[in-house]
Amino acid sequence: KGPLIFTTSCIEVTEFIQNFDYSPTGVGLLPTCWSSGGTSANVYNTTGSVAPMSPANRLYMNIAATTTAFAILPPVSNLQANTHRLKLKAYATATGKILRVGYLANPTDVSSFVEISQLSMPSTAATSATEFTVIPTGIPAGVKNLAFEVLSGTATSIYIDDVKWEINSAC
Numbered sequence: 001k002g003p004l005i006f007t008t009s010c011i012e013v014t015e016f017i018q019n020f021d022y023s024p025t026g027v028g029l030l031p032t033c034w035s036s037g038g039t040s041a042n043v044y045n046t047t048g049s050v051a052p053m054s055p056a057n058r059l060y061m062n063i064a065a066t067t068t069a070f071a072i073l074p075p076v077s078n079l080q081a082n083t084h085r086l087k088l089k090a091y092a093t094a095t096g097k098i099l100r101v102g103y104l105a106n107p108t109d110v111s112s113f114v115e116i117s118q119l120s121m122p123s124t125a126a127t128s129a130t131e132f133t134v135i136p137t138g139i140p141a142g143v144k145n146l147a148f149e150v151l152s153g154t155a156t157s158i159y160i161d162d163v164k165w166e167i168n169s170a171c
Contacts, residue, residue, distance in 0.1 A: 012077035012144055015084070018163045020045050020057040030059075033075070037110040038068035038149075042157075050126045053089050053161035061099075062157040063150045070110045075144035076165055079103075082137055085168040086146060090160045091129040092121035098151035099158050101134045103143045113149055121158060129161070135168055 010033035023031040025045045030036060036043035042062035049058035061069045078084055090099055099119040105112040117134045136146065146165075150158050 010075055012075045013165075014076065014078050015167070016074055016076070016163075016165050018074075019054045020049070020059055020161060021054065023057070025057055030071075035072045037070040037072060037104075037147075038063075040064070040067040040069040043069050043071050046159075048126070049159070049161050052131075053126065053129050053159075058159045058161040059163075060157065060159060061148065061150045062155075063152060064155045065153065068110065068152055069150045070104075070113065071148040071160070072104065072107075073146045073148075073163070073165070076146075077144070079136065079139045079143055079146070080141060082135075083168060084136075084165055086134045086136065087131060087162070087164040087166065088160055089129045089131050089162045090119065090121060090158055091123045091126060092159075093124060093157040094154075095122065095124055097121040097156045097158060099160070100149040100151055101136075101146065102149065103136075103139060103146055105140070105143070107145060110147075110149075113147060115149075116146075118151070126159065129159070131162075 046060040
């Protein structure tokens, strides 16, 4: 008897764009094929995005001084090809905060996070969000998902929008 509710595994893609505008918002809610990890429950899709981010939703990542927060991106099939880049727009609630971009060596263990790049958040206002580009290289075979981590140490919130995994072109 039903109805039956089930979710299929996310298939690997070669490119994606996520502006968070077509997913429900609220604590515990993330777009399809995104997941969270760490000790903070504050990684979720929220409202309030304004230009230069694409209104109206964005990803919210928040830590206290002793918590950790990870957002795991959808799986891609070409992470090792050295042909693509990750682009995103972000800002923090305080200057000098760090968003780390990397991957999980063990996809079920956030303590296996391997950093690729540190993004220093230069602004504290949504209207001055900055676009960042990360070009991953040297990713081990078998790794399919990139991840964001808010660098621990002091309480902060980082907002992220317009995440793209795209061909790395000069244009």
